Amino acid sequence: MPTSTATRVVTRAHTATHLSNAVAGAIADILGRLGISSRQLMADWPRLHDPAIRAWMEEGSLAAIRVECTQPGGKIEPIFEFPIDYFDDGSVELSHRHVAIARQWVKINRVPAGSAVAVKCQYTGTHTPQSGWGSCDMAPTSHLNRVNFGTLAAGPYASLAVRMYTS
């Protein structure tokens, strides 16, 4: 009896979509635990953040995505970082560990009312300009403690971790 099989090739573009989705879900969850509304950020995500992040991941120029929380007194803390690791292995299975990792986020304390967040990107080098994105400064983290939460999501050619900087 003749048989057939279909093989899907998961491309860098698919992995970029997968990781961008994972970041969006994680940021919304983290902001909820901080007591900051993510409504506007999530409303803007499909138009502003997602296309840029996917494009930069696909070209391998995105080193990390950062969420910096500025408190009313000017203190910038906590800071969440989503570093991206690129590799040549196209056989890595798609994974998403949001629920498992979020169990560790009970450590996240709410921030004072009036705190605001900014989403920033760090690059490995040259990157294609994306609409709505400009240059910015990164808040220092050397005085803060780093908490690693592990790999949030992975796929062929790239993976994404989460860490928090806090005092």
Add this chain to the structure above:
Amino acid sequence: MARHRAIAGSPARTAGETWATISTLVADTLGKSSSITESVVTTVMNDLSPAGLALVASGHLQKHPLTVVAEPLYLTITTVEGEEAFSAMDEENLSPVPGATTATTWKVYLPSPVGLSDLVAEVVAGSEHASAASPPSESVTKEASASNGAFDLRRLDPKNRD
């Protein structure tokens, strides 16, 4: 009548595309009712989109469905993520879900996991068509539907009329 739809998510679609697909399916389905205005459904689903996107992106909708109660229709929608998303996309049925043509009321129930509960509460606040509460069970809505449609035979007796 209980119906379920599985919608392909990451990486076959971005989270925004997945929520847009779910929104269109819900609007197309409820728009089949002569008592429900499809554009109103579209507006409500658009208002819910920040939380909808977060629920899709975090993977919560894989296990905790969005529920649409539009008696007699009881529709649950989940997403499929990972490698299976590609086959789910090939197999998914995006045609209006049967069962809503006689519906006169409707409500969308969003799951409200820890971390996203404030966002879900924020987007449903003040809406008569969206809720962060647990959806009524299908058997409860079926009973309500049956009692709404029942005719009280005692009313045939003039003595029992108001």
